[in-house]
Amino acid sequence: MSGLQVKIGLECHCQVTSLKTKMFCRCSSDYRGKPPNVNVCPTCLGLPGSLPYLNRRAVEEALKVALALNCKINRKMVFYRKNYFYPDLSKNFQISQYDFPLAVDGYVTINVNGREKTIRIRRVHMEEDPGRLVYKGRIDTSPYTLVDYNRMGIALIEVVTEPDMESPAEAKAFLEELRSILEHLEVSDGSLEGSMRCDVNISIAGGTRVEIKNISSFKDVEKALAYEIMRQRNLLRMGREVKRETRHWDEVRGITVALRAKEEEMDYRYFPEPDLVPVEISDDFIEKVRSSLPELPSARRARLVEQYNLTEYEARVLTADKQLADFFEKLASIHGKPKVDCSVVINELLRLLNEKNIEVRDLKFTPKEVADLLFMVDEGVVSWKSAKYILRRMVETGEHPKKIAEAEGIRRISSVEEIEKFVSKVFEEHKGDVEAAIKDDKVIHRLVGEVLKETRMLADPKITFQVVSKRIRELRAERGLASA
Amino acid sequence: MARSELTITPELLDHLSNLAKLKLTEEEKRIFIRDLNRILEYFNVIDEVDTSGVDQVFHILGLTNTMREDEVGGEPLSQEQALSNAASKEEGYIKAPRMV
Numbered sequence: 001m002s003g004l005q006v007k008i009g010l011e012c013h014c015q016v017t018s019l020k021t022k023m024f025c026r027c028s029s030d031y032r033g034k035p036p037n038v039n040v041c042p043t044c045l046g047l048p049g050s051l052p053y054l055n056r057r058a059v060e061e062a063l064k065v066a067l068a069l070n071c072k073i074n075r076k077m078v079f080y081r082k083n084y085f086y087p088d089l090s091k092n093f094q095i096s097q098y099d100f101p102l103a104v105d106g107y108v109t110i111n112v113n114g115r116e117k118t119i120r121i122r123r124v125h126m127e128e129d130p131g132r133l134v135y136k137g138r139i140d141t142s143p144y145t146l147v148d149y150n151r152m153g154i155a156l157i158e159v160v161t162e163p164d165m166e167s168p169a170e171a172k173a174f175l176e177e178l179r180s181i182l183e184h185l186e187v188s189d190g191s192l193e194g195s196m197r198c199d200v201n202i203s204i205a206g207g208t209r210v211e212i213k214n215i216s217s218f219k220d221v222e223k224a225l226a227y228e229i230m231r232q233r234n235l236l237r238m239g240r241e242v243k244r245e246t247r248h249w250d251e252v253r254g255i256t257v258a259l260r261a262k263e264e265e266m267d268y269r270y271f272p273e274p275d276l277v278p279v280e281i282s283d284d285f286i287e288k289v290r291s292s293l294p295e296l297p298s299a300r301r302a303r304l305v306e307q308y309n310l311t312e313y314e315a316r317v318l319t320a321d322k323q324l325a326d327f328f329e330k331l332a333s334i335h336g337k338p339k340v341d342c343s344v345v346i347n348e349l350l351r352l353l354n355e356k357n358i359e360v361r362d363l364k365f366t367p368k369e370v371a372d373l374l375f376m377v378d379e380g381v382v383s384w385k386s387a388k389y390i391l392r393r394m395v396e397t398g399e400h401p402k403k404i405a406e407a408e409g410i411r412r413i414s415s416v417e418e419i420e421k422f423v424s425k426v427f428e429e430h431k432g433d434v435e436a437a438i439k440d441d442k443v444i445h446r447l448v449g450e451v452l453k454e455t456r457m458l459a460d461p462k463i464t465f466q467v468v469s470k471r472i473r474e475l476r477a478e479r480g481l482a483s484a
Numbered sequence: 485m486a487r488s489e490l491t492i493t494p495e496l497l498d499h500l501s502n503l504a505k506l507k508l509t510e511e512e513k514r515i516f517i518r519d520l521n522r523i524l525e526y527f528n529v530i531d532e533v534d535t536s537g538v539d540q541v542f543h544i545l546g547l548t549n550t551m552r553e554d555e556v557g558g559e560p561l562s563q564e565q566a567l568s569n570a571a572s573k574e575e576g577y578i579k580a581p582r583m584v
């Protein structure tokens with residue numbers, strides 16, 4: 001079955017979270033966490049007599065994105081009305097783009113399992129975000145829909161790809177790269193709920209194209225695609241046809257559901273928005289924006305490898321999240337051991353972030369505190385093992401590592417005399433293991449483990465191993481046995 | 485300029501009234517088909533003008549780049565004002581029919 005070729009195209013809707021106001025009115029762009037329908041004005045509601053007024057910074061931000069995605073910029077862009085009746089837009093049309101979008105024909109290079117691949121960008125255009133619909137329970141059984149227009153009119157950048165991705169993993173890699181680019185540009189903060197959403201198109205073996213609408217986070221795209229591929233393959237295997245339709249991703253049940261059975265093709269009757277004049281984009285403006293572009297993820301990866309001697313893989317993990325890469329570079333600048341610092345960030349810290357399902361921004365400490373912890377390790381004050389535990393407590397409490405170590409009696413036991421006391425106790429309590437260890441070296445590790453446990457993992461494992469081995473050798477000598 | 489091939493047929497009118505969420509009586513349909521086809525004929529007259537070498541016009545004023553700064557302001561509405569025209573509401577939301 002895996003021989004059937006999968007083709008995936010993405011339409012990504014990214015909020016321009018760097019703006020203070022909406023796209024066409026002066027309402028605040030900070031709509032999250034507010035009571036419903038308090039962040040609106042006659043313009044974003046589309047009340048009679050109101051006129052849209054384009055936010056200059058929104059155009060600049062969108063241009064940054066288009067340039068970062070290697071697109072050709074149209075020197076003249078035009079806004080269009082996309083007409084449809086749906087309660088998420090009270091105007092009954094969305095101001096979007098159609099012919100003459102901001103930019104076309106770009107590309108992004110992704111890397112999946114060490115293999116590079118170019119994903120073509122068909123177009124980048126600007127449009128306004130619709131309002132938010134709230135359902136009672138599930139979308140397909142909700143008795144009615146509740147509408148909140150606070151979000152309506154937020155500036156969106158839509159990035160449309162060609163159907164160049166051939167697996168959910170490639171789609172995920174593309175979205176991660178796009179998110180990282182937007183974060184490095186400081187245009188969109190992907191960690192804000194609902195700031196990056198996706199529609200996907202998928203077809204198998206050149207068959208019918210199915211669209212999955214409104215996947216509310218990039219994280220869910222891979223899951224939705226995996227489900228949809230399985231569903232379509234099952235249909236094909238049973239000799240049934242895949243219907244051309246629009247489906248909805250139900251994140252609670254982890255399945256896609258048909259929204260409208262194929263009726264007529266959606267007909268949006270686009271026409272130029274008569275309330276907005278065209279925007280001419282001069283070469284000067286393009287060059288000004290181009291020269292202000294910050295370091296992008298691909299360049300940063302190359303620099304991380306070069307400057308800190310990291311592997312390509314390490315650089316990739318760090319730059320997948322701008323905040324994580326920033327955290328690493330700050331840590332390395334204070335602690336000064338990049339290989340160790342990178343390992344702490346991508347192995348220990350990242351694992352804790354994933355486990356607790358939080359973002360770097362949610363951490364209640366800075367790289368300085370992590371550096372303090374690593375200095376404690378360097379000075380032999382705490383063991384590596386304890387340091388990992390302390391880092392976990394830091395994530396949980398935000399306390400300084402020194403304070404955690406003090407409060408919990410964490411120190412490093414590396415004095416031979418002190419370790420010998422624990423060894424004596426363990427040898428007394430585990431006579432059977434001691435006898436076994438005298439006969440078989442492999443059992444020594446079990447005894448070392450018991451001693452470490454006895455010290456609450458505070459003892460230096462190497463020294464503990466040496467002390468235990470020495471004791472066993474002495475016991476063998478007493479019995480006239482040669483060491484195994 | 486080629487004359488428009490477009491004619492309003494009963495099927496096309498049904499499609500359009502569907503998109504516009506309008507229910508038309510048989511009598512209204514008959515009138516619309518007649519009137520819309522007449523309007524299309526006017527466009528055929530316009531189509532006869534030679535526009536080769538004339539740029540496409542998107543806006544009659546000929547203005548470009550009318551933009552504002554990114555500063556909060558304007559005339560925001562209170563929740564009460566925003567909902568004052570809503571036929572049905574619940575806890576600050578506008579209540580709409582089920583969608584699927």
Ligand SMILES: [Zn+2]
Binds near residue numbers: 025026040043153
């Ligand atoms: Zn507004």
